Amino acid sequence: MAMHRGRGIAAIEYPTGMNQNGDPSQAWIKLKMDGRVDVFAGTVDIGQGSKTVHSQIVADTLGVPMDWVTMDTSNTDSSAFCMGTFASRGTFIGGNAVRLAAEKVRSRILEIGGELLEIDPGDLEIIDGEVIAKGSPDKKIGVGDIAGAATFVKGELISGQGTALKDYATLDPETGAVTIPPHSAISYAACAVEVEVDEETGDVRVIKMSQVYDVGCAINPTMVEGQIEGGAMQGLGLGLLENCYPYYPSNDHRGGQFGSYLAPSMEDLPELECIILENPSADGPFGAKAIGEMANNAQPPAIASAIYDAVGVWVTELPITPEKVLRALEAKAAGIPESVTTGKVVRYDEALSITSHQSADAAVTFAV
Amino acid sequence: MSLNITVNGTSRTVNAEPLTPLLHVLREELDVLSPKAGCQNGGCGTCTVLVDGEPRRSCLIPISAVEGAEIRTVEGLAPPGQLSTLQEAWIHHYAAQCGFCTSGFLMAATAYLENGGSDDHAEIATALGGHVCRCTGYVKILDAISAAARGDSFDLTTTAAGLRTTIKGVDQ
Ligand code: FES
Ligand code: FES
Numbered sequence: 001m002a003m004h005r006g007r008g009i010a011a012i013e014y015p016t017g018m019n020q021n022g023d024p025s026q027a028w029i030k031l032k033m034d035g036r037v038d039v040f041a042g043t044v045d046i047g048q049g050s051k052t053v054h055s056q057i058v059a060d061t062l063g064v065p066m067d068w069v070t071m072d073t074s075n076t077d078s079s080a081f082c083m084g085t086f087a088s089r090g091t092f093i094g095g096n097a098v099r100l101a102a103e104k105v106r107s108r109i110l111e112i113g114g115e116l117l118e119i120d121p122g123d124l125e126i127i128d129g130e131v132i133a134k135g136s137p138d139k140k141i142g143v144g145d146i147a148g149a150a151t152f153v154k155g156e157l158i159s160g161q162g163t164a165l166k167d168y169a170t171l172d173p174e175t176g177a178v179t180i181p182p183h184s185a186i187s188y189a190a191c192a193v194e195v196e197v198d199e200e201t202g203d204v205r206v207i208k209m210s211q212v213y214d215v216g217c218a219i220n221p222t223m224v225e226g227q228i229e230g231g232a233m234q235g236l237g238l239g240l241l242e243n244c245y246p247y248y249p250s251n252d253h254r255g256g257q258f259g260s261y262l263a264p265s266m267e268d269l270p271e272l273e274c275i276i277l278e279n280p281s282a283d284g285p286f287g288a289k290a291i292g293e294m295a296n297n298a299q300p301p302a303i304a305s306a307i308y309d310a311v312g313v314w315v316t317e318l319p320i321t322p323e324k325v326l327r328a329l330e331a332k333a334a335g336i337p338e339s340v341t342t343g344k345v346v347r348y349d350e351a352l353s354i355t356s357h358q359s360a361d362a363a364v365t366f367a368v
Numbered sequence: 369m370s371l372n373i374t375v376n377g378t379s380r381t382v383n384a385e386p387l388t389p390l391l392h393v394l395r396e397e398l399d400v401l402s403p404k405a406g407c408q409n410g411g412c413g414t415c416t417v418l419v420d421g422e423p424r425r426s427c428l429i430p431i432s433a434v435e436g437a438e439i440r441t442v443e444g445l446a447p448p449g450q451l452s453t454l455q456e457a458w459i460h461h462y463a464a465q466c467g468f469c470t471s472g473f474l475m476a477a478t479a480y481l482e483n484g485g486s487d488d489h490a491e492i493a494t495a496l497g498g499h500v501c502r503c504t505g506y507v508k509i510l511d512a513i514s515a516a517a518r519g520d521s522f523d524l525t526t527t528a529a530g531l532r533t534t535i536k537g538v539d540q
Contacts, residue, residue, distance in 0.1 A: 046466055047464070047465030047466030047467060047503050048465065049465070067525075222462050223462065225462075225507075225508075226462050226465060226503075226504060226505075226508060228505075229504060229505035229506075229507040229508065230465065230502070230503045230504050230505040231505070232505050233505035233506065234502070234505075257407060257409055257411055258407055258411030258412055258500060259411060263500050263502065265497050265498065265499070265500060265506075266492070266493040266496055266497050266499070266506045266509070266510070267493050267494070267497040269493065269505070269506050269507070269510075272505070272507055
């Protein structure tokens with residue numbers, strides 16, 4: 001019995017955020033008289049943490065402590081509209097909606113604060129829930145007092161809406177030229193794995209997995225890590241264990257139980273290393289891109305190439321089960337040429353490239 | 369049939385067919401909702417409760433087999449309004465995403481810790497390897513359990529922003 005170690009790497013480019021446009025997310029924010037902030041948005045938190053991340057964006061945009069912000073996502077019918085939590089668009093699009101709404105509330109706070117303090121709003125800043133005159137920190141008033149004055153003196157509810165919407169991407173019907181470019185943030189990621197392959201049984205164990213993700217700005221680094229780690233294990237499952245074919249997405253032929261549909265468990269967890277890069281996007285909130293769906297793409301090809309490095313065979317169909325490894329090893333020993341599956345052919349076309357339309361000067365401005 | 373079980377220290381009388389799974393009795397008759405119905409055939413661990421201190425998959429246990437037993441669920445991990453050290457560790461280490469696996473993990477990890485389990489990740493993985501989590505990749509779950517095993521203490525007020533109190537690059 002011989003165990004063989006090998007290493008492999010794969011890199012991906014991933015357009016995060018819904019990228020054909022025409023898919024709005026909205027948010028509505030109101031300021032209460034104790035300075036607390038209510039945010040209503042339809043972005044559904046399915047565990048990825050958008051509630052926390054949106055609250056951080058609102059708190060930082062307004063200049064109030066994060067625990068003053070309550071985000072209500074309990075009812076997508078009565079809340080502001082959101083196209084949905086999909087396509088890694090929660091932070092990128094939904095985050096922009098709450099940012100735009102918070103910016104409106106912020107400027108109204110500064111305007112009314114300016115009236116009360118008799119100082120030009122441009123000379124004011126909001127720090128930790130207080131509107132403070134730049135350069136003379138003793139001239140200040142609490143955000144809650146401003147909301148109180150607005151309510152009882154001006155008869156006004158300080159609130160703001162934000163809508164992140166970009167028009168649907170279109171081509172000129174005559175020339176085929178891009179008139180409205182698609183919209184997304186291009187993220188980059190790479191995954192390197194080390195595997196151990198048992199030549200006798202065909203069993204593959206991932207020993208170590210190192211991953212680098214460019215997320216633009218990690219608004220909540222721990223949650224980004226959580227997405228990367230979770231995606232890593234899903235990718236490991238896709239690479240080695242999980243099989244929903246042949247008629248995916250129909251589940252007719254899929255294992256109906258965990259005994260026949262193998263999801264990775266704690267014991268499959270390799271040594272995991274996550275590196276987060278922050279290469280800001282032109283138009284995400286605070287330069288954020290996304291993490292979400294790209295987190296489980298690079299692992300399967302990295303594992304396949306590590307297996308090649310270990311035992312010299314390419315397995316070109318996922319999941320790479322012990323049986324497939326053994327068959328590939330047998331074929332190699334018998335001198336049978338490897339089966340090669342060619343993927344889809346991708347042509348790079350400068351004119352259609354998203355990146356060539358997303359240079360800094362073409363930064364997207366949202367309808368406000 | 370009518371029988372008695374003790375749930376989180378309170379004696380309860382239930383009327384159920386003898387083969388009704390404990391999971392259904394807890395959720396549907398007794399309104400104890402922390403155990404989750406995942407696969408309902410023993411494969412995922414989300415329904416795990418402690419039966420006389422041992423982690424058991426409540427989807428597979430007929431109610432008649434636990435007559436007189438002492439059942440513990442997440443509701444009983446700490447007095448109302450309080451959290452056990454393990455639960456605090458869970459929050460502090462972001463060990464839950466969707467949370468569906470969390471109840472089962474918490475109960476199995478509670479038994480592991482009560483039996484003197486160490487903070488060693490391999491030992492934890494052996495004890496809890498039968499629990500499936502689709503979201504976290506297990507890393508933060510392991511972090512939380514080993515933190516609780518070490519008896520770490522947590523300041524949950526600093527947890528929420530994920531180690532970053534203000535977003536870098538904010539132009540105020
Ligand atoms: S629901 Fe009991 S093990 Fe899955
Ligand atoms: S947190 Fe979602 S399954 Fe574990």
